[in-house]
Each structure stands twice: as structure tokens, then as C-alpha cells.
Amino acid sequence: xxxxxxGIGVISxxxxxxPLFWDNLVAGHSGAAAIGAFDAAGFASRIACEARDFVPExxxxxxxxxxxxxxxxxxxxxxxxxxxxxxxxxxxxxxxxLGCVIGAAAGDYQLLESQxxxxxxxxxxxxxxxxxxxxxxxxxxxxxxxxxxxxxxxxAVLSACASGAHSIGAAMDMLSLGHADIMLAGGTExxxxxxxVDSYACMRVLSSRNDQPQQASRPFDRxxxxxxxxxxxxxxVLENYESAKRRGARIYAELLGYGSTCDAFSIAxxxxxxxxxxxxxSVALTRSGLNPADIGYINAHGTSxxxxxxxxxxxxxxxxxxxxxxxxxxxxxxxxxxxxxxAAGAIEAAATILAIHHGILPPTINLDHPDPDCNxxxxxxxxxxxxxxxxxxxxxxxxxxxCVLCFGKI
Numbered sequence: 001x002x003x004x005x006x007g008i009g010v011i012s013x014x015x016x017x018x019p020l021f022w023d024n025l026v027a028g029h030s031g032a033a034a035i036g037a038f039d040a041a042g043f044a045s046r047i048a049c050e051a052r053d054f055v056p057e058x059x060x061x062x063x064x065x066x067x068x069x070x071x072x073x074x075x076x077x078x079x080x081x082x083x084x085x086x087x088x089x090x091x092x093x094x095x096x097x098l099g100c101v102i103g104a105a106a107g108d109y110q111l112l113e114s115q116x117x118x119x120x121x122x123x124x125x126x127x128x129x130x131x132x133x134x135x136x137x138x139x140x141x142x143x144x145x146x147x148x149x150x151x152x153x154x155x156a157v158l159s160a161c162a163s164g165a166h167s168i169g170a171a172m173d174m175l176s177l178g179h180a181d182i183m184l185a186g187g188t189e190x191x192x193x194x195x196x197v198d199s200y201a202c203m204r205v206l207s208s209r210n211d212q213p214q215q216a217s218r219p220f221d222r223x224x225x226x227x228x229x230x231x232x233x234x235x236x237v238l239e240n241y242e243s244a245k246r247r248g249a250r251i252y253a254e255l256l257g258y259g260s261t262c263d264a265f266s267i268a269x270x271x272x273x274x275x276x277x278x279x280x281x282s283v284a285l286t287r288s289g290l291n292p293a294d295i296g297y298i299n300a301h302g303t304s305x306x307x308x309x310x311x312x313x314x315x316x317x318x319x320x321x322x323x324x325x326x327x328x329x330x331x332x333x334x335x336x337x338x339x340x341x342x343a344a345g346a347i348e349a350a351a352t353i354l355a356i357h358h359g360i361l362p363p364t365i366n367l368d369h370p371d372p373d374c375n376x377x378x379x380x381x382x383x384x385x386x387x388x389x390x391x392x393x394x395x396x397x398x399x400x401x402x403c404v405l406c407f408g409k410i
Contacts, residue, residue: 001176004410006249007086007237008350009078009186011098012337013049013230016058017081021347021352025362026383030336033230037110037192045206047213048105048131060147063271064269067130068143068297069108071121073344074233075140075188076284076384082129082184083148090148099152100144100182101147101171102235103163105342105397107137110193137342138187143237152180158342160397161301163187164234165405169258171238186231187346190326202327203268211281217339218366219302219326219332220309220374227303228336234346241410252351256290256390259283263400270307270396275314277394280402281319282322284392288406292320295328295406296388297361299352300378312394313374322376329386331364331379339372345395351406352393356409359387 008018013031015021024031031049040046051074056065060078067075079100082089090098115131133139138156145154152172157167164187171185200206207226209216218224244251259280263271270277285292301312320327333351340347355361360383367380390408397403 002241003172003175003238003255004241004244005236005353006239007082007242008252008353009081009085009134010347010350011051011054011074011078011299012232012347013051014050014056014337018350019070020084025150025333025336025351026360027091028336028363028365028381030365032213032216032338034213035192038194040197041092042199043197045197045208046210047216049228050192051232069111069134069139070190071104071108071188072140072143073182074190075102075235076143078233078235079144079148081182082235082237083325088182088237095151096147097152097181098150099154100141100150100184101155101157102141102144102169103157103167103342103346104137104140104189105158105160105163106189106191108135109191109196111344113193113195137228148184150184159401160261160399161341161344162397162401162403163342163345163350164347165393165395165403166260166367168236168346168349168405169403172255172258175240181243183238184235185238186233186235187343189341189343190231191341192229192231200229200282203372207304211291215367217272217335218306219300219304219335219364220371220378221367222371224309225303227334228338230340232340232347233343234316234350237348251410252357254410256406256408257284257287258406259287261402263402264324265400268398269395271400272311274311274318276400277312277396277402280404281315281392284404290390290406293325294308294390295392296386297328297355297391298330299391300330300396302364304334304335308396309371310373313376316376327376329361329377329379329384330408331362333362334381335365345403349393352391353361353407356388356391356407360385
């Protein structure tokens with residue numbers, strides 16, 4: 001079965017619709033600024049890529065908004081965008097054949113932290129009765145199902161920063177196995193909170209370029225000092241190629257296959273030689289029926305941390321080689337949207353699909369002094385107009401979760 005992408009919805013720090021996100025990504029605009037979600041005075045890292053222009057009431061009624069955490073609002077808004085973009089009339093279909101897989105790494109830490117403070121200050125009996133249904137990470141998938149009327153498979157995937165990518169792969173499997181006719185798949189995250197920001201800072205993985213927020217995320221640059229935390233969501237509409245063709249749908253790209261491995265090495269550090277990340281890429285290519293030479297673009301995980309960027313470079317070299325034909329052009333969207341954690345794989349998949357659709361490769365901004373250990377073509381500073389037939393999107397999460405998606409032009 002051929003599976004295609006017919007709708008895209010995006011919430012991000014550089015745009016809260018897919019077209020606006022894409023325009024700003026290609027233009028190299030950064031969404032980083034001083035944290036607005038809370039008073040970050042005294043924190044080691046005081047910058048973030050927040051979705052400041054997000055208005056949930058643009059997509060949801062006020063009653064629904066009040067019942068949902070921000071990460072769920074992101075997911076439902078992106079899903080409704082994607083459905084509208086696809087031209088599907090969901091009311092005319094069988095709801096039991098419509099499903100969703102939405103990944104998240106954390107859930108709602110904002111409410112978790114505030115409820116814990118309330119418990120400590122006031123004692124038992126003063127909590128929010130909706131706290132648990134808002135906080136738990138599966139609620140993004142549940143709320144998407146409610147808002148689009150999906151009565152088929154509804155699943156939440158939690159694999160750290162690979163959650164969004166794994167969700168798209170799982171949705172592909174569900175379609176291939178005949179469990180649904182249409183799947184909404186993606187990832188969402190909103191964890192710009194005191195506990196999360198301080199915890200990442202204590203791990204020494206966040207950038208402390210607080211006076212230069214838009215220059216702080218520097219994937220593959222010699223002077224990188226960590227990632228900028230971000231938030232957002234992306235949801236794709238996936239369906240059978242033949243049914244999409246029959247209804248005259250616009251097809252962005254074909255989802256050709258995916259590869260998934262685990263480093264089985266560390267809860268936080270990537271396997272340093274990139275062996276399992278490379279294997280995930282190789283598996284994605286094999287399942288897609290492609291060779292490395294068929295790939296015209298790699299959307300890197302590219303976090304702007306010392307360990308990840310060096311390891312990903314090694315992994316790419318393992319698969320694509322460097323001695324004869326060099327690897328294809330590579331870029332990191334995180335240089336502009338920060339690290340959106342559980343949403344990253346989905347937002348970056350959307351960017352990869354749009355790169356294929358438009359024949360434009362987004363840049364890696366802030367790559368002023370390339371790291372000698374990261375000596376590949378990372379598309380510095382400016383986008384390139386390059387028609388491509390196929391591309392991969394890498395996602396590598398804490399715990400060694402690796403997922404690579406492969407998309408092709410129709």
C-alpha cells in the first residue's frame with residue numbers, strides 16, 4: 001500500500017500555520033527570545049522558542065480550550081489545520097476508520113508544578129479535579145480524537161525527542177495493516193516551565209547565550225553550547241494513495257518507510273560512534289526501496305549540543321560515505337525553532353515534506369564557524385532551491401530512541 005501526506009498542520013515559534021511556518025523557515029527567521037512563560041530571572045538559561053502567536057480560539061471553542069492543557073491545544077489545533085488543508089470531509093466518512101497517533105515526551109508540566117505548589121501550600125483537598133486528565137501525555141491523542149471525531153485507533157507514543165517521528169511511523173503501520181483508512185499523526189509539546197528549564201540547564205544541555213537568543217541555537221557550529229528549548233506541534237493527514245487520487249487531493253509527498261532502533265547505551269548520551277543511529281537510517285532506506293544515492297536532503301536532528309551534532313555527523317558518514325559521492329545537503333530546523341522535544345520529529349517531518357514539495361532546502365542558521373568534526377554540507381545561512389526526489393528526517397531521543405522517516409516526491 002502506498003501512503004501519502006495530504007494535509008499538514010503546524011504550531012511553532014515561527015508560525016502557527018504550516019504556510020507561515022514554512023515561509024519563515026526558508027527565510028531563516030529565528031523564534032528565540034527571552035522566556036515569557038514565567039519569570040526566568042536567576043536561571044542559567046533564560047531563552048526559549050515559544051509559540052507566542054498561538055491563539056487556541058482560532059481553532060477551538062472556549063469550553064474546549066478551558067478543558068485542555070496547552071500541549072493538547074497545540075495538537076488539536078494542528079490536527080484541525082491538517083484536516084482542513086487535506087480537503088477531507090470527515091463527516092461523510094466512517095469515524096471508526098479514522099484514527100490518530102500523537103506523540104509527546106512530557107505532558108503538562110505547568111499544571112503539574114502549580115498543583116504541587118498548591119498541595120504544599122494548602123494541603124490535601126484543594127487540587128484541580130481536571131489536573132490528571134490535563135497532565136497525562138496521552139491526552140493530546142485523546143483530545144485530537146474528540147475534536148475530529150476519530151473512533152478508530154487512538155494511541156499516544158512516548159519516546160522522548162523521537163515521539164513525533166515514531167507516531168508517524170506507527171500510523172503508517174496502522175494504515176498498512178488495514179486498521180484504518182485515514183490517520184492523523186504527529187507530535188506536540190509545551191514544557192517551558194521552571195522545573196523543566198532548570199532541570200535541562202543542570203544537565204548542561206541548554207544554551208546560556210541569554211543576551212543573543214536568536215544566535216543561541218547553533219547546530220554543527222564550533223561554538224555551540226546547547227539547545228534552546230522550544231514548543232509546538234505538527235500533525236499530518238496520512239491516507240492511501242489511490243483513495244487520495246480518486247478524491248482529487250493535493251498530495252505533498254509519499255511516506256516511503258521508516259527505521260527505528262535503540263542505542264541501548266545511556267539514558268541521556270547518544271552512542272558515541274553513531275552505529276545505531278546509522279542503522280535506523282539504513283533500515284529506513286531499505287524499507288523505502290532506496291539507496292543512499294537516491295536521497296537529496298537530510299533533515300538532521302541537529303540539537304546544537306556537543307555530543308549530538310558530532311555523533312549524528314558520524315552516523316550520516318556511516319550510511320552515506322564521504323570518499324566517493326559526498327552525503328546530500330543537510331540542515332537543522334532547530335537552529336530556528338529550538339528543540340521542541342516530543343514535537344520535534346513531527347515538525348521536522350513537516351519541514352522535510354514541504355522541502356520535497358517546494359524543491360527548497362531550508363538553511364541551518366548561525367553556522368558561522370563550522371566544527372571540524374561536523375564537516376558536511378549543513379546548508380549554512382541561506383535556503384537552496386534544489387529539486388529532490390526523496391529525503392529523510394532524523395529524530396534521536398533520550399534513552400537512545402532513534403527514528404528515521406523517509407519521504408518521496410509523487
